[in-house]
Amino acid sequence: MVDEDVAKTNLKSAYMRWMEPILNALKELGGKASPAEVRDRIAGNLHLTQEELTAVRGKTKVNRFSNEVAFARNILVFGGYIDGGEHGVWKLTDTGANVHMTNELASHLIRERNKHDRDRRKMAPANALGDSGAPEQRYWSYRPGSRAEKWQECQDDSVMLIGWGKIGDISRYDKRSEIQQELRDSYEMDGIPRNAARMLWQFANEMKPGDVVVAIKGTRTILGIGEVQSDYEHYESADDFNNARQVSWMTVDDADSTLRSAKQFHNKTLNDITSNLDMVRQIDELLNDDAEEGDDASVVEEIPLDPYSREDFLDEAYVGEHTYDNLVAALDRKKNIILMGAPGVGKTFMAKRLAYSIMGVKDPSRVTMVQFHQNYSYEDFMLGYRPKDTGFELKYGVFYEFCKKAEEDEDRPYYFIIDEINRGNLNKIFGELFMLIENDKRDLKLQLPYADELFSIPSNVFIIGMMNTADRSLAMIDYALRRRFAFVELEPGFDTDGFKRYEQSLGSDRFGRLISAVKTLNRKISEDDSLGKGFRIGHSYFCGLTPQTADERTLSGIVEYELIPLLEEYWFDEPQTVADEAERLREAIR
Missing domain, CATH: 3.40.50.300 (P-loop containing nucleotide triphosphate hydrolases)
Known part of the structure; x- marks a missing residue:
């Protein structure tokens, strides 16, 4: 196993190595060229040997030269030196045409890009436990065209491409329903394209740098595995596949290309497979096997973890x-x-x-x-x-x-x-x-x-x-x-310092009265021989409110649809007791 710090240092040096040659090649090519033309010009300028041009790394046999040049280009796009708005073409910006790229500037760009990616990956949605502060890596299956016809292009340009280009830039839509309507109008659809709209919404808004993407063909064949390197990008192009994200691709050996799981990949262009633990385990095995052979293809550093005391x-x-x-x-x-x-x-x-x-x-x-x-x-x-x-x-x-x-x-x-x-x-x-x-x-x-x-x-x-x-x-x-x-x-936490601070932050007298009523109710439950303290009402029924939502309507919903049904179960043979206690709770929030 390659030492992690050494691998990161080598990788950083590799990307720094190519930044100035990329800018020089584009200047010589008139400021605009295809990725292949840029690579050919760099190879000629630096007199690279055939061995250097064809060298691969790791079990996945990714071409080292193409991969490192593509990553260096991504960092230059991030820094504003190359225009990332046109797919298949590398174009200098005015800043890029005049910059003198030094090792110090290149190192600074890499640090800023890594910091940006870390911040993006830390903005994960809350999970079932409300754990919004912990980073979450997601896994996606991806079809590069219905018959994988876009796979070679994705490899060459270090991207993943999604179609439905007639609707334009996906990031301009605020809701999935807006994407649905635009798809119907642009493609003259009779039905409602819910799946396509959901896929486009996920691609533009839910996928994030650091996520793992598995390029597939058919229902079991894995073409390659990649790590998302950029936010959503839209290219103005006649090609329908003009929605993109930068991806670090690693190809997969034929021997490892078939999914061993009893389950199959879904017949979707993009699908979140994070919850399919068997698939994820196999993907991780491929990635780990590759890492054991020294593959340092990823530019993203380990995510710093948030402290928790x-x-x-x-x-x-x-x-x-x-x-x-x-x-x-x-x-x-x-x-x-x-x-x-x-x-x-x-x-x-x-x-x-x-x-x-x-x-x-x-x-x-x-x-x-x-x-x-x-x-x-x-x-x-x-x-x-x-x-x-x-x-x-x-x-x-x-x-x-x-x-x-x-x-x-x-x-x-x-x-x-x-x-x-x-x-x-x-x-x-x-x-x-x-x-x-x-x-x-x-x-x-x-x-x-x-x-x-x-x-x-x-x-x-x-x-x-x-x-x-x-x-x-x-x-x-x-x-x-x-x-x-x-x-x-x-115990119910109504008397803890944390809950008291929470109650004070709401600034609601109605909420305070309800909590007092519940504490009185809990004493009655504890003293009931058929119940006891193990049946008391806990504090989580009342958590998650804000000063705006701690109103009579919300609190009444908690009382009517959560607390009173619980009391009806507790005192199923004492309807008058339920009626009395229910009235006390209702009175507290009036």
Whole structure:
């Protein structure tokens, strides 16, 4: 494996090497030329040998000269020295025609480009846990033309191209519905082109630098793998394929070009495949195999991770300092904890953030979350045989893969989160892991039942389970599992400093009265012999509001459609109690 810092240094030097020759070649060619003409002129000016012109790197055998020149051109476009508005043509700007490119200026451009890409990649949409601060890399399948007829052009110019050019610059549309209407008008369609509009919207607005793109042909053949290097670009051209993004392409050997997954690529020009873990795993294998042979094709540096501290957790998760310290101490001692609590105390919300606060950074690559249910099995969790076209194959489960990943990074902690842990058949799911998850049994190897290998759970893997104490349908936790976990009960966080600051920020007397009414209601629930404190109403029902949304209409919706149905379930045989408590909640927000 090539040392990471050395690879980045070599790559930076390579791109700096080509910037001045590109500008000189374009000046000699009248300020405007095709990529091939520029490369030919550089080769002639620098007297490059055939060996230098045909050299490749890594398992994917990308042409080193063409690849480095294309990346250098992208950086010059970013710096404003080359006009990026015309596809298939490299054209000097007025600034580029007069600049004297030095190593210092080239180095500065690369640093600024990398910073720009890092900032773009950090602007990820919120995931299911509201974790908007963590970078998220997405994977896309891409068809370079219906029969891959654009693939050679994409390789030559280090781009990916999308059609539907008659509608013009996609970035000028504010809504997907506007793209739909323009497609209907421009292409005289009778139906509603929802799929095409969605694909164009994703290409212009959702794809981002750092995403991985898999160029495909048919339903299983992989032509190449690339990393997105630019924002959306529109070219004024007669060619219908005038929507583009700059991409670092790596070709794939014939032996690795066929998808091994039982699933197939969808018949779409562009498709988000991030959630298809089997496809993503195979793509990562190709990329990792290539990296092991020293491929340094990517210009984008590792994304700096946002820091996340104990104070950040306390401010967001609405638990007391003493509770937080107990959580951390229990996890350190047992390596396995279960967060228990009433509905709405924020168990799911805080689990990932607890991991981040201990790590000190928001690193989603070291955190995985699953949810147990009645049909969840050992085969899903660890490994087992699954049907495929020609019979059955051994497939590894999410926990097995997670442990193998953590094993290769033993100096850093990894966190495996299990939501609704007591909804699954735990004896069936855990199997021999009952023993291996114990703190003093970590790194102990046992023979797996389906595979001829020994397996252990690394000592740097921590398990965080969650269970809802108000769920009447739940069976008791198995005593063998209970002994291996520390159980921490979470309280509604209305009296924490974080929630009080949140309440004050809303500036709503109506909200304050509702919270007081809920706290009174919680005391009644706790004192009820048929319920108890495990059925109290948590604070998360009231989170996510702003001074503008904390109005009577929003709060009334929470009361009528979330709280009162819960009370009707709690006191299903006491309708008068439900009516009385419901009226108190309604009165609080009037």
